[in-house]
Amino acid sequence: MAHAHKLEIFRGLIKFKSNTQKIWGVLVFLTIVTAVEVALGITKPHVLTVNTFLGMKLLNWIFIILTLVKAYYIAWDFMHLRDEKKSLRRAIVWTPIFLVAYLIFILLFEADYIYNVFKDGYVTWNF
Amino acid sequence: MDSTVATSTEESVWGGGNRPLGASYGKLMMWFFIVSDALTFSGFLASYGFSRFKFIETWPIADEVFTHVPFFHGNFPMYYVAFMTFILIMSSVTMVLAVDAGHKMMKNKTILYMFLTIIGGAIFVGSQAWEWATFIKGDYGALETRGGRILQFVKADTGERAALSDFSKTLPSERVDHESKNGVWFYKGEALPSYTVNEVTEGLKSNPNILIRTETINSEGEKTLLTREESLNKIKDAKLVVEGANLIRNEYGSRLFADFFFFITGFHGFHVFSGVIINIIIFFNVILGTYERRGHYEMVEKVGLYWHFVDLVWVFVFTFFYLV
Numbered sequence: 001m002a003h004a005h006k007l008e009i010f011r012g013l014i015k016f017k018s019n020t021q022k023i024w025g026v027l028v029f030l031t032i033v034t035a036v037e038v039a040l041g042i043t044k045p046h047v048l049t050v051n052t053f054l055g056m057k058l059l060n061w062i063f064i065i066l067t068l069v070k071a072y073y074i075a076w077d078f079m080h081l082r083d084e085k086k087s088l089r090r091a092i093v094w095t096p097i098f099l100v101a102y103l104i105f106i107l108l109f110e111a112d113y114i115y116n117v118f119k120d121g122y123v124t125w126n127f
Numbered sequence: 128m129d130s131t132v133a134t135s136t137e138e139s140v141w142g143g144g145n146r147p148l149g150a151s152y153g154k155l156m157m158w159f160f161i162v163s164d165a166l167t168f169s170g171f172l173a174s175y176g177f178s179r180f181k182f183i184e185t186w187p188i189a190d191e192v193f194t195h196v197p198f199f200h201g202n203f204p205m206y207y208v209a210f211m212t213f214i215l216i217m218s219s220v221t222m223v224l225a226v227d228a229g230h231k232m233m234k235n236k237t238i239l240y241m242f243l244t245i246i247g248g249a250i251f252v253g254s255q256a257w258e259w260a261t262f263i264k265g266d267y268g269a270l271e272t273r274g275g276r277i278l279q280f281v282k283a284d285t286g287e288r289a290a291l292s293d294f295s296k297t298l299p300s301e302r303v304d305h306e307s308k309n310g311v312w313f314y315k316g317e318a319l320p321s322y323t324v325n326e327v328t329e330g331l332k333s334n335p336n337i338l339i340r341t342e343t344i345n346s347e348g349e350k351t352l353l354t355r356e357e358s359l360n361k362i363k364d365a366k367l368v369v370e371g372a373n374l375i376r377n378e379y380g381s382r383l384f385a386d387f388f389f390f391i392t393g394f395h396g397f398h399v400f401s402g403v404i405i406n407i408i409i410f411f412n413v414i415l416g417t418y419e420r421r422g423h424y425e426m427v428e429k430v431g432l433y434w435h436f437v438d439l440v441w442v443f444v445f446t447f448f449y450l451v
Contacts, residue, residue: 019227020224020227023220023223023224023227024220026220027216027217027220030216031213031216034209034212034213034216035209037209037446037450038205038206038209041190041204041205041449041450042190042204042205044348049348060450060451063446063450063451064446064451066446067442067443067445067446070442071439071442071443074219074435074438074439074442075435075439077223078219078220078222078223078431078435078438079431079432079435079436079439080428084148084149084150085148085149085150087147087148088148088149088150088155088158091148092158092161092162095162096162096165096166096169099166099169100166100169100173103169103170103173104173104176107173107174107176107177107180108173108176108177108180110177111176111177111178111179111180111181112180114181115180115181115182115183115184118181119184
């Protein structure tokens with residue numbers, strides 16, 4: 001860990017007095033995000049399930065974005081990436097992001113193609 | 128002058144001993160491991176996404192599968208998983224507090240927080256074991272058709288799911304569980320389900336309140352409910368009674384769903400388990416004063432990184448298995 005902690009989150013919107021205080025602050029934030037996710041998952045607001053963006057329900061987009069937000073704060077504040085050197089942080093973060101984005105792109109497109117073959121390619125699988 | 132300066136810098140770079148990334152060897156290696164492990168988990172989750180997109184119209188709905196909370200009866204979708212998520216985040220917090228206390232060389236605080244982290248991890252692993260047990264046991268039971276599709280049952284008046292035991296008839300038949308003790312040639316046999324296909328079929332015919340639900344998801348995002356006539360027609364395809372889940376078939380729907388559930392949550396649970404073991408080792412090292420003598424608590428920070436990583440993975444598993 002670096003010798004000094006950076007004690008602000010949300011780009012300086014909230015500043016903490018000590019590292020311990022920042023940890024509890026992040027916990028509160030992560031708990032709120034999880035609570036929102038669960039509430040949305042249980043109620044499933046109609047507006048968000050009917051409307052889609054890029055072929056996926058808005059609700060699912062919200063879940064994925066909130067997950068990435070949570071992942072950011074876990075990595076940045078719990079794993080101390082915020083206090084690491086920029087070069088280390090970038091090596092750790094961008095390598096997987098690039099590879100995973102590539103993998104997801106390929107696999108999901110291929111899966112959608114297979115789905116269409118099943119659907120209108122004269123292939124019977126539900127006999 | 129310039130060249131002299133350059134030469135001296137080069138000497139110090141190639142001479143070793145400098146840390147361009149500002150992190151110690153051990154910590155850097157932990158990060159290497161975490162990045163590669165993150166790619167492994169991404170591979171699993173991406174292949175889950177592949178199978179799900181392939182069968183997007185028939186994939187099971189997670190809210191209808193994970194509805195149980197220990198000690199409570201009723202339908203509570205996701206509450207328990209949310210609780211598990213909170214436990215894991217909470218244990219991440221105590222871990223980070225342990226790291227913080229270690230930096231300040233406060234041995235007793237580090238011990239306390241490490242202890243709380245281990246407890247949190249143990250609760251999580253226990254919850255996951257319970258989740259598995261519930262999933263394997265199943266609750267309603269279903270039929271499998273010739274084509275390997277799952278047929279579930281619903282009460283027409285309330286719209287609630289109907290368990291096989293709610294409507295199946297008990298017919299006199301000679302069904303004998305094939306056990307190793309009563310056969311010389313016994314090699315292996317599958318355990319018999321509670322009802323035969325015939326008993327379920329007769330039960331459906333005589334109970335007008337029961338309808339069949341297929342795997343297909345309709346435009347409202349719900350499973351398609353067949354009419355009474357369609358149900359009576361559809362049940363002719365039934366071949367097998369399925370109760371609970373295993374690696375071959377499960378009563379929730381697509382076979383791949385249970386396979387991925389076992390594989391991904393199992394792999395994650397194994398990480399949590401090994402994390403708890405490593406935490407226990409470090410916990411005792413702290414008690415014995417190993418790091419006090421060493422002069423720094425960096426080891427606590429390294430296992431902390433692993434522990435947070437486990438939490439990070441769970442955040443994604445939670446989203447892609449239970450929410451989306």
